[in-house]
Amino acid sequence: MTQADRARAFAALHQPGKPLVLYNCWDAGSGAAIAKGGAPALATGSWSVAAAQGYADGEALPLETLLQIATRITIACDLPVSLDFEGGYAGETDALRKNIAGVLAAGIIGINFEDRVVQGQGLHDIDTQTKRIAAIRAEADAHDVPLFINARTDLVLQSDPADHGQHVEAAITRGTAYAEAGASSFFIPGLSDPEMIRSICEAVALPINAMCLDVTADVAPLAATGVSRISFGPAPYRAAMKALTQQAERLYGES
Template sequence: MTQADRARIFADLHTPGTPLVLYNCWDAGSGAAIEKGGAPALATGSWSVAAAQGYADGEALPLDTLLSIATRITSTCDVPVSLDFEGGYAVAPDALRANVAQVLQAGVIGINFEDRVVTGEGVHSVETQSDRIQAIRAAADDAGLPLFINARTDLFLQSAPEAHGTHLQEAITRGKAYADAGASGFFVPGLSDPKMITQVCDASALPVNVMCLDISADTAPLAELGVSRISFGPAPYRAALRALTAQAKQLYGKAG
Protein backbone atom coordinates (compact mmCIF):
# COMPACT_ATOMS: atom_id res chain seq x y z
CA MET A 1 0.00 0.00 0.00
CA THR A 2 1.36 3.41 -0.97
CA GLN A 3 1.55 6.50 1.19
CA ALA A 4 -1.12 8.09 -1.00
CA ASP A 5 -3.38 5.05 -0.47
CA ARG A 6 -3.02 5.45 3.29
CA ALA A 7 -3.86 9.15 2.99
CA ARG A 8 -7.07 8.39 1.12
CA ILE A 9 -8.03 5.69 3.62
CA PHE A 10 -7.40 8.12 6.47
CA ALA A 11 -9.58 10.81 4.89
CA ASP A 12 -12.41 8.33 4.36
CA LEU A 13 -12.44 7.49 8.07
CA HIS A 14 -13.73 10.99 8.86
CA THR A 15 -17.51 10.53 8.89
CA PRO A 16 -19.96 12.79 10.74
CA GLY A 17 -21.81 10.76 13.32
CA THR A 18 -19.42 7.81 13.16
CA PRO A 19 -16.16 9.63 13.85
CA LEU A 20 -12.60 8.42 13.66
CA VAL A 21 -11.40 7.97 17.24
CA LEU A 22 -7.69 8.56 17.74
CA TYR A 23 -6.04 7.43 20.97
CA ASN A 24 -2.90 9.50 20.55
CA CYS A 25 0.53 7.87 20.60
CA TRP A 26 3.96 9.38 21.29
CA ASP A 27 6.50 6.94 19.82
CA ALA A 28 6.80 3.74 17.81
CA GLY A 29 6.17 1.50 20.82
CA SER A 30 2.99 3.25 21.90
CA GLY A 31 1.83 3.43 18.30
CA ALA A 32 2.31 -0.31 17.84
CA ALA A 33 0.44 -1.03 21.09
CA ILE A 34 -2.50 1.16 20.06
CA GLU A 35 -2.56 -0.39 16.60
CA LYS A 36 -2.58 -3.85 18.20
CA GLY A 37 -5.62 -2.70 20.18
CA GLY A 38 -7.55 -2.24 16.94
CA ALA A 39 -6.96 1.37 15.95
CA PRO A 40 -7.64 1.97 12.23
CA ALA A 41 -5.21 4.91 12.25
CA LEU A 42 -2.70 6.63 14.53
CA ALA A 43 -2.05 10.23 15.48
CA THR A 44 0.64 11.72 17.66
CA GLY A 45 0.12 14.47 20.21
CA SER A 46 2.84 17.12 20.35
CA TRP A 47 2.74 17.46 24.15
CA SER A 48 3.20 13.72 24.62
CA VAL A 49 5.90 13.33 21.97
CA ALA A 50 7.89 16.18 23.52
CA ALA A 51 7.39 15.01 27.12
CA ALA A 52 8.49 11.48 26.26
CA GLN A 53 11.82 12.94 25.12
CA GLY A 54 12.19 15.31 28.07
CA TYR A 55 11.08 18.49 26.28
CA ALA A 56 8.31 21.01 26.80
CA ASP A 57 5.53 21.41 24.28
CA GLY A 58 5.66 24.28 21.81
CA GLU A 59 8.29 23.15 19.29
CA ALA A 60 10.99 22.78 21.94
CA LEU A 61 11.57 19.27 20.60
CA PRO A 62 14.12 19.61 17.76
CA LEU A 63 12.62 19.13 14.31
CA ASP A 64 15.16 16.42 13.42
CA THR A 65 14.13 14.47 16.52
CA LEU A 66 10.44 14.82 15.66
CA LEU A 67 11.09 13.59 12.12
CA SER A 68 13.05 10.63 13.45
CA ILE A 69 10.19 9.67 15.78
CA ALA A 70 7.65 10.03 12.99
CA THR A 71 9.74 7.84 10.71
CA ARG A 72 10.01 5.13 13.36
CA ILE A 73 6.22 5.15 13.86
CA THR A 74 5.43 4.89 10.16
CA SER A 75 8.09 2.21 9.73
CA THR A 76 6.73 0.16 12.63
CA CYS A 77 2.99 0.49 12.09
CA ASP A 78 0.87 -0.46 9.09
CA VAL A 79 -2.07 1.89 9.62
CA PRO A 80 -2.12 5.54 8.46
CA VAL A 81 -0.19 7.93 10.73
CA SER A 82 -0.94 11.60 11.31
CA LEU A 83 1.64 13.86 12.93
CA ASP A 84 0.93 16.74 15.30
CA PHE A 85 3.12 19.33 13.60
CA GLU A 86 2.16 22.25 15.87
CA GLY A 87 2.89 25.46 13.95
CA GLY A 88 5.12 23.76 11.40
CA TYR A 89 8.41 24.90 12.99
CA ALA A 90 8.27 28.01 10.80
CA VAL A 91 6.13 31.06 10.17
CA ALA A 92 7.04 32.11 6.63
CA PRO A 93 5.30 30.05 3.91
CA ASP A 94 8.52 29.15 2.07
CA ALA A 95 10.19 27.79 5.19
CA LEU A 96 7.00 26.00 6.16
CA ARG A 97 6.77 24.41 2.74
CA ALA A 98 10.33 23.06 3.09
CA ASN A 99 9.59 21.64 6.55
CA VAL A 100 6.43 19.91 5.36
CA ALA A 101 8.37 18.30 2.53
CA GLN A 102 10.56 16.66 5.18
CA VAL A 103 7.50 15.52 7.12
CA LEU A 104 6.11 13.82 4.05
CA GLN A 105 9.39 11.97 3.59
CA ALA A 106 8.86 10.53 7.08
CA GLY A 107 5.86 8.62 5.74
CA VAL A 108 3.01 10.44 7.49
CA ILE A 109 -0.25 11.06 5.66
CA GLY A 110 -1.72 13.85 7.77
CA ILE A 111 -0.76 16.66 10.09
CA ASN A 112 -2.31 18.83 12.77
CA PHE A 113 -1.48 22.44 12.01
CA GLU A 114 -2.36 25.11 14.55
CA ASP A 115 -2.96 28.82 14.19
CA ARG A 116 -1.46 29.91 17.52
CA VAL A 117 1.74 31.93 17.46
CA VAL A 118 3.93 29.20 18.92
CA THR A 119 6.77 31.40 20.10
CA GLY A 120 4.61 34.43 20.85
CA GLU A 121 1.09 35.27 21.93
CA GLY A 122 -2.34 34.89 20.46
CA VAL A 123 -3.15 33.44 17.07
CA HIS A 124 -2.09 34.31 13.55
CA SER A 125 -4.46 36.42 11.50
CA VAL A 126 -6.86 34.55 9.25
CA GLU A 127 -4.98 35.82 6.21
CA THR A 128 -1.56 34.76 7.52
CA GLN A 129 -2.78 31.31 8.53
CA SER A 130 -4.55 30.82 5.21
CA ASP A 131 -1.31 31.61 3.37
CA ARG A 132 0.48 29.07 5.55
CA ILE A 133 -2.10 26.38 4.82
CA GLN A 134 -1.78 27.10 1.11
CA ALA A 135 1.98 26.58 1.39
CA ILE A 136 1.44 23.20 3.05
CA ARG A 137 -1.04 22.16 0.38
CA ALA A 138 1.44 23.18 -2.31
CA ALA A 139 4.17 21.05 -0.70
CA ALA A 140 1.80 18.07 -0.61
CA ASP A 141 0.78 18.63 -4.21
CA ASP A 142 4.44 18.73 -5.22
CA ALA A 143 4.87 15.34 -3.56
CA GLY A 144 1.74 13.95 -5.19
CA LEU A 145 0.19 13.21 -1.78
CA PRO A 146 -3.37 14.05 -0.66
CA LEU A 147 -2.13 15.13 2.75
CA PHE A 148 -4.85 15.47 5.38
CA ILE A 149 -4.32 18.95 6.81
CA ASN A 150 -6.18 19.13 10.11
CA ALA A 151 -6.36 22.89 10.57
CA ARG A 152 -6.52 23.69 14.26
CA THR A 153 -7.70 26.90 15.82
CA ASP A 154 -6.48 27.70 19.32
CA LEU A 155 -9.17 30.27 20.05
CA PHE A 156 -10.86 28.03 22.60
CA LEU A 157 -7.69 26.71 24.24
CA GLN A 158 -6.58 30.28 24.83
CA SER A 159 -9.77 31.38 26.54
CA ALA A 160 -11.86 30.34 29.53
CA PRO A 161 -14.94 28.17 28.80
CA GLU A 162 -17.30 30.98 29.82
CA ALA A 163 -15.79 33.13 27.03
CA HIS A 164 -16.06 30.52 24.28
CA GLY A 165 -19.32 31.95 23.00
CA THR A 166 -17.58 35.21 22.14
CA HIS A 167 -15.11 33.33 19.92
CA LEU A 168 -17.58 31.01 18.18
CA GLN A 169 -18.26 33.15 15.12
CA GLU A 170 -14.57 33.88 14.62
CA ALA A 171 -13.86 30.16 14.79
CA ILE A 172 -16.52 29.46 12.16
CA THR A 173 -15.03 32.20 9.98
CA ARG A 174 -11.58 30.68 10.36
CA GLY A 175 -12.89 27.22 9.50
CA LYS A 176 -14.33 28.52 6.23
CA ALA A 177 -11.14 30.38 5.36
CA TYR A 178 -8.98 27.38 6.16
CA ALA A 179 -11.18 25.20 3.95
CA ASP A 180 -10.76 27.66 1.09
CA ALA A 181 -6.98 27.59 1.64
CA GLY A 182 -6.81 23.82 1.23
CA ALA A 183 -7.36 22.34 4.69
CA SER A 184 -8.91 18.88 4.99
CA GLY A 185 -10.33 19.07 8.52
CA PHE A 186 -11.09 21.64 11.21
CA PHE A 187 -9.88 21.03 14.79
CA VAL A 188 -11.42 22.94 17.71
CA PRO A 189 -9.60 21.69 20.85
CA GLY A 190 -10.85 23.15 24.10
CA LEU A 191 -14.42 23.50 22.89
CA SER A 192 -16.68 21.25 24.97
CA ASP A 193 -20.12 22.87 24.96
CA PRO A 194 -22.41 20.51 22.97
CA LYS A 195 -24.48 23.29 21.41
CA MET A 196 -21.40 25.17 20.23
CA ILE A 197 -19.82 22.00 18.85
CA THR A 198 -23.02 21.34 16.90
CA GLN A 199 -22.96 24.89 15.55
CA VAL A 200 -19.38 24.45 14.35
CA CYS A 201 -20.22 21.13 12.71
CA ASP A 202 -23.30 22.59 11.00
CA ALA A 203 -21.32 25.56 9.68
CA SER A 204 -18.20 23.70 8.60
CA ALA A 205 -17.63 22.30 5.13
CA LEU A 206 -14.77 20.32 6.66
CA PRO A 207 -14.96 17.32 9.01
CA VAL A 208 -14.72 18.61 12.57
CA ASN A 209 -12.28 17.26 15.17
CA VAL A 210 -12.83 17.70 18.91
CA MET A 211 -10.55 16.69 21.77
CA CYS A 212 -11.54 14.61 24.77
CA LEU A 213 -9.20 14.46 27.77
CA ASP A 214 -11.06 11.71 29.64
CA ILE A 215 -9.79 8.31 28.49
CA SER A 216 -12.78 6.59 30.09
CA ALA A 217 -15.36 8.83 28.42
CA ASP A 218 -18.16 7.48 26.27
CA THR A 219 -17.57 9.01 22.83
CA ALA A 220 -21.13 8.35 21.63
CA PRO A 221 -22.53 11.72 22.83
CA LEU A 222 -19.81 13.55 20.92
CA ALA A 223 -20.50 11.46 17.82
CA GLU A 224 -24.16 12.44 18.01
CA LEU A 225 -23.17 16.10 17.72
CA GLY A 226 -21.90 15.48 14.19
CA VAL A 227 -18.15 15.46 14.75
CA SER A 228 -16.01 13.42 12.38
CA ARG A 229 -12.96 12.91 14.57
CA ILE A 230 -12.30 12.57 18.28
CA SER A 231 -8.75 12.69 19.62
CA PHE A 232 -7.40 12.38 23.14
CA GLY A 233 -4.33 14.63 23.02
CA PRO A 234 -1.97 14.11 25.98
CA ALA A 235 -4.45 12.03 28.01
CA PRO A 236 -3.17 8.58 26.94
CA TYR A 237 0.43 9.51 27.74
CA ARG A 238 -0.51 10.92 31.13
CA ALA A 239 -2.56 7.81 31.95
CA ALA A 240 0.30 5.53 30.92
CA LEU A 241 2.79 7.45 33.06
CA ARG A 242 0.46 7.43 36.07
CA ALA A 243 0.17 3.66 35.75
CA LEU A 244 3.93 3.30 35.45
CA THR A 245 4.50 5.46 38.55
CA ALA A 246 1.93 3.46 40.50
CA GLN A 247 3.61 0.20 39.52
CA ALA A 248 7.02 1.57 40.51
CA LYS A 249 5.68 2.72 43.89
CA GLN A 250 4.28 -0.75 44.49
CA LEU A 251 7.61 -2.29 43.57
CA TYR A 252 9.66 0.04 45.78
CA GLY A 253 7.21 0.07 48.65
CA LYS A 254 6.39 3.77 48.65
CA ALA A 255 2.97 4.92 49.75
CA GLY A 256 0.93 7.87 48.51
Protein backbone atom coordinates in the same frame (compact mmCIF):
# COMPACT_ATOMS: atom_id res chain seq x y z
CA MET B 1 -0.66 0.77 -0.08
CA THR B 2 1.20 3.82 -1.32
CA GLN B 3 1.54 6.91 0.84
CA ALA B 4 -1.16 8.57 -1.25
CA ASP B 5 -3.42 5.55 -0.77
CA ARG B 6 -2.92 5.77 2.99
CA ALA B 7 -3.81 9.44 2.95
CA ARG B 8 -7.02 8.76 1.04
CA ALA B 9 -7.91 5.87 3.36
CA PHE B 10 -7.32 8.13 6.36
CA ALA B 11 -9.57 10.84 4.91
CA ALA B 12 -12.34 8.30 4.32
CA LEU B 13 -12.37 7.43 8.04
CA HIS B 14 -13.74 10.90 8.87
CA GLN B 15 -17.51 10.42 8.99
CA PRO B 16 -19.90 12.89 10.70
CA GLY B 17 -21.64 11.17 13.58
CA LYS B 18 -19.42 8.09 13.19
CA PRO B 19 -16.08 9.70 13.90
CA LEU B 20 -12.57 8.42 13.62
CA VAL B 21 -11.35 8.00 17.21
CA LEU B 22 -7.63 8.61 17.66
CA TYR B 23 -6.01 7.50 20.89
CA ASN B 24 -2.87 9.55 20.47
CA CYS B 25 0.57 7.92 20.57
CA TRP B 26 4.00 9.40 21.23
CA ASP B 27 6.52 6.94 19.76
CA ALA B 28 6.78 3.71 17.81
CA GLY B 29 6.16 1.55 20.87
CA SER B 30 2.99 3.33 21.94
CA GLY B 31 1.82 3.43 18.33
CA ALA B 32 2.29 -0.32 17.97
CA ALA B 33 0.41 -0.94 21.23
CA ILE B 34 -2.52 1.21 20.10
CA ALA B 35 -2.52 -0.46 16.68
CA LYS B 36 -2.60 -3.86 18.38
CA GLY B 37 -5.71 -2.68 20.21
CA GLY B 38 -7.53 -2.30 16.90
CA ALA B 39 -6.98 1.33 15.90
CA PRO B 40 -7.64 2.02 12.19
CA ALA B 41 -5.11 4.87 12.16
CA LEU B 42 -2.60 6.61 14.42
CA ALA B 43 -1.96 10.20 15.40
CA THR B 44 0.65 11.75 17.64
CA GLY B 45 0.12 14.50 20.18
CA SER B 46 2.87 17.13 20.34
CA TRP B 47 2.76 17.47 24.14
CA SER B 48 3.21 13.73 24.60
CA VAL B 49 5.94 13.35 21.97
CA ALA B 50 7.90 16.18 23.56
CA ALA B 51 7.37 14.98 27.15
CA ALA B 52 8.49 11.44 26.26
CA GLN B 53 11.81 12.92 25.14
CA GLY B 54 12.19 15.27 28.11
CA TYR B 55 11.11 18.46 26.32
CA ALA B 56 8.34 20.99 26.84
CA ASP B 57 5.57 21.38 24.28
CA GLY B 58 5.70 24.24 21.81
CA GLU B 59 8.34 23.16 19.27
CA ALA B 60 11.03 22.80 21.95
CA LEU B 61 11.64 19.28 20.64
CA PRO B 62 14.17 19.60 17.77
CA LEU B 63 12.60 19.16 14.35
CA GLU B 64 15.17 16.51 13.40
CA THR B 65 14.22 14.47 16.47
CA LEU B 66 10.51 14.83 15.72
CA LEU B 67 11.00 13.58 12.16
CA GLN B 68 13.07 10.64 13.41
CA ILE B 69 10.27 9.67 15.78
CA ALA B 70 7.71 10.07 12.99
CA THR B 71 9.76 7.85 10.71
CA ARG B 72 10.06 5.13 13.36
CA ILE B 73 6.28 5.15 13.87
CA THR B 74 5.51 4.83 10.16
CA ILE B 75 8.07 2.03 9.77
CA ALA B 76 6.87 0.10 12.83
CA CYS B 77 3.12 0.51 12.33
CA ASP B 78 1.26 -0.57 9.21
CA LEU B 79 -1.40 2.14 9.53
CA PRO B 80 -1.93 5.70 8.29
CA VAL B 81 -0.09 8.06 10.66
CA SER B 82 -0.90 11.72 11.30
CA LEU B 83 1.69 13.95 12.95
CA ASP B 84 0.95 16.80 15.33
CA PHE B 85 3.16 19.38 13.62
CA GLU B 86 2.18 22.33 15.84
CA GLY B 87 2.97 25.52 13.85
CA GLY B 88 5.14 23.75 11.30
CA TYR B 89 8.43 24.80 12.92
CA ALA B 90 8.48 27.82 10.62
CA GLY B 91 6.92 31.21 10.13
CA GLU B 92 7.63 31.93 6.48
CA THR B 93 6.01 29.82 3.79
CA ASP B 94 9.26 28.79 2.05
CA ALA B 95 10.66 27.33 5.27
CA LEU B 96 7.31 25.76 6.03
CA ARG B 97 7.25 24.01 2.65
CA LYS B 98 10.74 22.64 3.27
CA ASN B 99 9.63 21.24 6.62
CA ILE B 100 6.52 19.67 5.08
CA ALA B 101 8.77 17.93 2.55
CA GLY B 102 10.58 16.38 5.53
CA VAL B 103 7.27 15.28 7.06
CA LEU B 104 6.25 13.59 3.81
CA ALA B 105 9.64 11.90 3.56
CA ALA B 106 8.95 10.37 6.99
CA GLY B 107 5.91 8.58 5.56
CA ILE B 108 3.35 10.78 7.31
CA ILE B 109 -0.05 11.19 5.62
CA GLY B 110 -1.65 13.87 7.80
CA ILE B 111 -0.76 16.72 10.13
CA ASN B 112 -2.25 18.88 12.83
CA PHE B 113 -1.43 22.49 12.00
CA GLU B 114 -2.33 25.18 14.50
CA ASP B 115 -2.94 28.90 14.18
CA ARG B 116 -1.36 30.06 17.42
CA VAL B 117 2.00 31.78 17.17
CA VAL B 118 4.20 29.07 18.64
CA GLN B 119 6.83 30.54 20.99
CA GLY B 120 5.07 33.88 20.54
CA GLN B 121 1.82 35.58 21.48
CA GLY B 122 -1.72 35.13 20.23
CA LEU B 123 -2.86 33.72 16.91
CA HIS B 124 -1.79 34.29 13.34
CA ASP B 125 -4.30 36.53 11.58
CA ILE B 126 -6.57 34.74 9.13
CA ASP B 127 -4.79 36.00 6.03
CA THR B 128 -1.41 34.82 7.28
CA GLN B 129 -2.70 31.43 8.38
CA THR B 130 -4.57 30.76 5.15
CA LYS B 131 -1.40 31.48 3.18
CA ARG B 132 0.47 29.03 5.40
CA ILE B 133 -2.17 26.33 4.86
CA ALA B 134 -2.09 26.98 1.11
CA ALA B 135 1.70 26.58 1.13
CA ILE B 136 1.39 23.22 2.86
CA ARG B 137 -1.19 22.08 0.34
CA ALA B 138 1.02 23.20 -2.54
CA GLU B 139 4.00 21.27 -1.19
CA ALA B 140 1.94 18.14 -0.65
CA ASP B 141 0.52 18.43 -4.16
CA ALA B 142 4.05 18.71 -5.52
CA HIS B 143 4.76 15.32 -3.92
CA ASP B 144 1.47 13.84 -5.20
CA VAL B 145 0.30 13.13 -1.66
CA PRO B 146 -3.20 14.31 -0.58
CA LEU B 147 -1.89 15.26 2.85
CA PHE B 148 -4.72 15.45 5.39
CA ILE B 149 -4.35 18.90 6.95
CA ASN B 150 -6.18 19.10 10.27
CA ALA B 151 -6.33 22.88 10.68
CA ARG B 152 -6.48 23.70 14.37
CA THR B 153 -7.68 26.94 15.88
CA ASP B 154 -6.65 27.89 19.41
CA LEU B 155 -9.34 30.56 19.73
CA VAL B 156 -11.23 28.54 22.33
CA LEU B 157 -8.29 26.81 23.99
CA GLN B 158 -6.73 30.14 24.94
CA SER B 159 -9.92 31.55 26.46
CA ASP B 160 -11.85 31.14 29.70
CA PRO B 161 -14.56 28.44 29.48
CA ALA B 162 -17.16 31.06 30.43
CA ASP B 163 -16.24 32.98 27.27
CA HIS B 164 -16.33 30.09 24.80
CA GLY B 165 -19.70 31.07 23.38
CA GLN B 166 -18.44 34.42 22.15
CA HIS B 167 -15.70 32.69 20.11
CA VAL B 168 -17.92 30.32 18.14
CA GLU B 169 -18.63 32.74 15.28
CA ALA B 170 -14.96 33.68 15.05
CA ALA B 171 -14.06 29.99 14.97
CA ILE B 172 -16.56 29.42 12.15
CA THR B 173 -15.00 32.28 10.20
CA ARG B 174 -11.57 30.74 10.58
CA GLY B 175 -12.82 27.26 9.71
CA THR B 176 -14.43 28.54 6.53
CA ALA B 177 -11.28 30.39 5.51
CA TYR B 178 -9.08 27.39 6.27
CA ALA B 179 -11.32 25.19 4.12
CA GLU B 180 -10.93 27.56 1.18
CA ALA B 181 -7.14 27.53 1.67
CA GLY B 182 -6.95 23.75 1.35
CA ALA B 183 -7.45 22.34 4.84
CA SER B 184 -8.93 18.85 5.13
CA SER B 185 -10.58 19.20 8.55
CA PHE B 186 -11.05 21.73 11.33
CA PHE B 187 -9.88 21.12 14.90
CA ILE B 188 -11.42 23.01 17.84
CA PRO B 189 -9.59 21.82 21.00
CA GLY B 190 -10.94 23.15 24.28
CA LEU B 191 -14.56 23.33 23.19
CA SER B 192 -16.74 20.93 25.17
CA ASP B 193 -20.27 22.34 24.98
CA PRO B 194 -22.25 19.97 22.70
CA GLU B 195 -24.44 22.67 21.16
CA MET B 196 -21.47 24.90 20.36
CA ILE B 197 -19.68 21.97 18.75
CA ARG B 198 -22.84 21.09 16.81
CA SER B 199 -23.15 24.66 15.51
CA ILE B 200 -19.59 24.54 14.17
CA CYS B 201 -20.21 21.15 12.55
CA GLU B 202 -23.25 22.61 10.78
CA ALA B 203 -21.55 25.83 9.67
CA VAL B 204 -18.10 24.70 8.51
CA ALA B 205 -17.82 22.64 5.33
CA LEU B 206 -15.07 20.43 6.73
CA PRO B 207 -14.96 17.37 8.98
CA ILE B 208 -14.75 18.64 12.57
CA ASN B 209 -12.26 17.32 15.12
CA ALA B 210 -13.04 17.65 18.84
CA MET B 211 -10.79 16.65 21.72
CA CYS B 212 -11.61 14.48 24.74
CA LEU B 213 -9.21 14.51 27.69
CA ASP B 214 -10.87 11.72 29.67
CA VAL B 215 -9.56 8.31 28.61
CA THR B 216 -12.48 6.61 30.38
CA ALA B 217 -15.17 8.71 28.69
CA ASP B 218 -18.00 7.40 26.56
CA VAL B 219 -17.42 9.18 23.24
CA ALA B 220 -20.97 8.53 21.97
CA PRO B 221 -22.41 11.89 23.17
CA LEU B 222 -19.55 13.75 21.49
CA ALA B 223 -20.01 11.73 18.31
CA ALA B 224 -23.70 12.67 18.32
CA THR B 225 -22.80 16.34 17.83
CA GLY B 226 -21.74 15.54 14.27
CA VAL B 227 -17.97 15.57 14.68
CA SER B 228 -15.96 13.42 12.29
CA ARG B 229 -12.93 12.92 14.50
CA ILE B 230 -12.27 12.60 18.22
CA SER B 231 -8.74 12.76 19.55
CA PHE B 232 -7.35 12.44 23.06
CA GLY B 233 -4.30 14.70 22.92
CA PRO B 234 -1.97 14.21 25.90
CA ALA B 235 -4.47 12.15 27.91
CA PRO B 236 -3.20 8.68 26.84
CA TYR B 237 0.40 9.58 27.72
CA ARG B 238 -0.62 10.96 31.10
CA ALA B 239 -2.70 7.85 31.83
CA ALA B 240 0.15 5.55 30.82
CA MET B 241 2.70 7.42 32.91
CA LYS B 242 0.35 7.47 35.90
CA ALA B 243 -0.06 3.69 35.62
CA LEU B 244 3.71 3.26 35.36
CA THR B 245 4.29 5.39 38.45
CA GLN B 246 1.68 3.44 40.40
CA GLN B 247 3.29 0.15 39.40
CA ALA B 248 6.67 1.44 40.52
CA GLU B 249 5.22 2.66 43.81
CA ARG B 250 3.79 -0.79 44.50
CA LEU B 251 7.11 -2.41 43.67
CA TYR B 252 9.32 -0.10 45.73
CA GLY B 253 6.81 0.24 48.51
CA GLU B 254 7.02 -3.50 49.08
CA SER B 255 10.82 -3.61 49.11
